[in-house]
Amino acid sequence: QLPPAATHMNCCCFYGGLCDTGDQTPFGLFRIALVVVPFLYVGTQISKSFAALLEEHDIFVPEDDDDDD
Amino acid sequence: MASVRIVGKVTARLLGSVQPLHCGVRHTTLLHQIQHRQPSLGKRPALFFSTLAPSGDVSLKYKYGRLVLEAPLPSRNEKCLFFLRPMLMSVGDLIDDLQREDPGATASVLSTDGERVANTTLIDALLDKDFQLVINDAVYNVSSPEKVCTSSEHARDLEDMKHVVHLLHTALHQPEHHLLKERQLLEKLDNLQQELSPMEKMKAQLSRSAEFHASRSLWTGMAVLSVQGGALAWLTWWVYSWDVMEPVTYFITYATSMGAFAYYVLTKQDYIYPDAKDRQFLRYFYKGASKKKFNVTKYNELKDELAQVEDDLKRLKYPTQLQLPLEHIQPKP
Numbered sequence: 580q581l582p583p584a585a586t587h588m589n590c591c592c593f594y595g596g597l598c599d600t601g602d603q604t605p606f607g608l609f610r611i612a613l614v615v616v617p618f619l620y621v622g623t624q625i626s627k628s629f630a631a632l633l634e635e636h637d638i639f640v641p642e643d644d645d646d647d648d
Numbered sequence: 649m650a651s652v653r654i655v656g657k658v659t660a661r662l663l664g665s666v667q668p669l670h671c672g673v674r675h676t677t678l679l680h681q682i683q684h685r686q687p688s689l690g691k692r693p694a695l696f697f698s699t700l701a702p703s704g705d706v707s708l709k710y711k712y713g714r715l716v717l718e719a720p721l722p723s724r725n726e727k728c729l730f731f732l733r734p735m736l737m738s739v740g741d742l743i744d745d746l747q748r749e750d751p752g753a754t755a756s757v758l759s760t761d762g763e764r765v766a767n768t769t770l771i772d773a774l775l776d777k778d779f780q781l782v783i784n785d786a787v788y789n790v791s792s793p794e795k796v797c798t799s800s801e802h803a804r805d806l807e808d809m810k811h812v813v814h815l816l817h818t819a820l821h822q823p824e825h826h827l828l829k830e831r832q833l834l835e836k837l838d839n840l841q842q843e844l845s846p847m848e849k850m851k852a853q854l855s856r857s858a859e860f861h862a863s864r865s866l867w868t869g870m871a872v873l874s875v876q877g878g879a880l881a882w883l884t885w886w887v888y889s890w891d892v893m894e895p896v897t898y899f900i901t902y903a904t905s906m907g908a909f910a911y912y913v914l915t916k917q918d919y920i921y922p923d924a925k926d927r928q929f930l931r932y933f934y935k936g937a938s939k940k941k942f943n944v945t946k947y948n949e950l951k952d953e954l955a956q957v958e959d960d961l962k963r964l965k966y967p968t969q970l971q972l973p974l975e976h977i978q979p980k981p
Contacts, residue, residue, distance in 0.1 A: 614867055615874040622878025623886075629879075630887040641888050 706781050706788035715771075715793070717742070722784045723752035732771055739774060740767030746783065756782045760789075826967045826974075833961050840954045847947050854942060858933035865928050876900070 604610065633639045707718045717730040728749055732742065739757050746755040757765045758780040765774060775792045782788070880900075884893045908919040917923055937944055959978075966972040 611870065614870050618871040618874035619878035619881075622875040622880075623882040625875065626879035626882040626887065630883060641892060 706790050708775075708790050709793045715775075717790075719746065719781065719783065719788070720786075721746075721750040721753060722786070723750045734772040734775060735770065737771045738767060739765050739769045739771065742771065743767065753783050755784075758782060758787075823967070826964055830961065830964050830968055833957055833964070837954070837957050837961065840950060840957065844947075844950050844954065847942070847950070850940065850942050851947060854933055854936045854940065857936055858929050861932040862925050862929040866925060 706720070709716060715732040715734055717732055718727050719730065720727050730742070730745055730749075743755045743757065746753055757774070759765055760778050760780060762780070765779065778789065778791045780787055781790050880893065880897060883896075884890050911917070911919045911924075915927065917927065934944070936942075963975045963977075967974050
C-alpha cells in the first residue's frame with residue numbers, strides 16, 4: 580500500500596520509498612538560454628531576409644494600414 | 649515322554665474348546681440371563697416379532713471427517729453408532745466394541761467372498777474393499793465409504809524399490825556432484841569474463857559517443873524551435889501583422905502534427921521524447937559499432953550466458969554453503 584499522497588505520483592517506489600532524482604544537467608538554464616537566444620536572433624534575420632526577398636520579387640506585399648482609427 | 653506330552657496337549661486343547669460352552673451358563677450375571685431370554689431375532693421369522701425389527705442395514709460413512717459405523721444391535725433392537733479410528737483400530741477392537749455394547753451379540757467380519765478377516769487387520773486396510781459384518785448370524789453387506797484422506801502408501805513393487813535405490817544414490821552422490829558443478833561453473837564464469845572484458849571497453853566507448861550524438865540531436869531540436877519562434881515573432885510584429893501571420897502559424901503547427909504521425913507510421917513508436925532519444929542513441933551506437941567492427945550479437949550472447957552462469961552459481965549456494973535443498977529454476981521475466 581502506497582502512502583495516500585503517493586498514489587498518483589511517480590516519486591514513490593512500490594513500498595513507499597522515494598525514487599532517485601532524475602538526470603540533472605549542470606548550468607541547465609544557462610545552457611538553454613545560450614542556445615535559444617542566438618538562434619532566436621538567427622530566426623529574426625532569416626525572416627527579415629525572407630520578407631525582403633518576397634517584396635523584391637513582388638510575390639507578397641502587405642498593405643500599409645498603420646493608422647487604425 | 650513325548651507321547652505323554654502330546655496326549656496332555658491334545659486333552660488341554662479339547663478341554664479348552666469344550667469350556668466356553670459351559671462358561672456362558674456358569675459365569676453370566678443376572679442381567680445377561682435376562683438378555684439371553686429375549687429371542688435372538690436373527691433366527692425367528694418376521695411373523696413372530698412383537699416389536700419392530702431393527703432396520704437390517706449397516707452403514708459406514710464419514711461424518712465431519714470421522715468414520716462412523718451404524719450397526720443394529722440384536723439384543724436391544726436398536727442401532728448403535730460406533731466411531732472408528734481407521735489408522736489405530738483393528739478388526740478385533742471393533743468386534744470387542746460391538747460385544748461390549750451388546751454382550752449377546754457375536755460379531756465377526758468376513759470378506760465379500762465369505763472368508764474371515766483376521767482380528768489384527770487395521771480398519772484402514774479393511775476399508776480398501778467392501779466387507780461383510782456378521783452379527784448373530786445376520787449377514788450385513790457393508791460398502792466401504794469414499795476415502796476422505798488418502799495416505800500415500802501403496803503396495804510395494806519394483807517401482808518402489810527402484811525409487812528407494814535412486815533416493816539412496818542421490819543422497820550419497822549429490823553433494824559431490826554439486827561441488828563439481830560449482831567448480832565447472834566458476835571456470836566458465838572466468839572464461840566468459842575474460843572474453844567479455846575487451847568487448848566491455850569497446851561498448852563503453854561506443855556508448856559514450858552515441859550518447860553524445862543523441863544529446864547533440866536534442867540541443868539541435870532546441871535550436872530549431874528557437875529559430876522558428878524568432879522568425880515568426882519578427883514577421884508578426886515587425887514586418888507583417890498577426891492577421892497575415894495567423895494562417896501561416898496554423899499551417900506550420902499542422903505540419904508539425906503531421907510530422908509526429910509520420911514518425912509513428914515509420915517507426916511504429918509513439919513520438920515521446922525519451923523513447924525518441926533512445927532510438928537516436930541506438931542508431932548512433934549501431935553506426936559506430938559497424939564502423940569499429942564491434943559484434944553486438946556476440947556481445948549480447950556472452951552477456952546472456954554470463955547471467956545464466958551467475959544465476960546457477962547463486963542457486964548452488966543453497967546446497968553447498970547453507971545445506972538447504974536446491975532452488976527451482978525461476979522463469980525469466
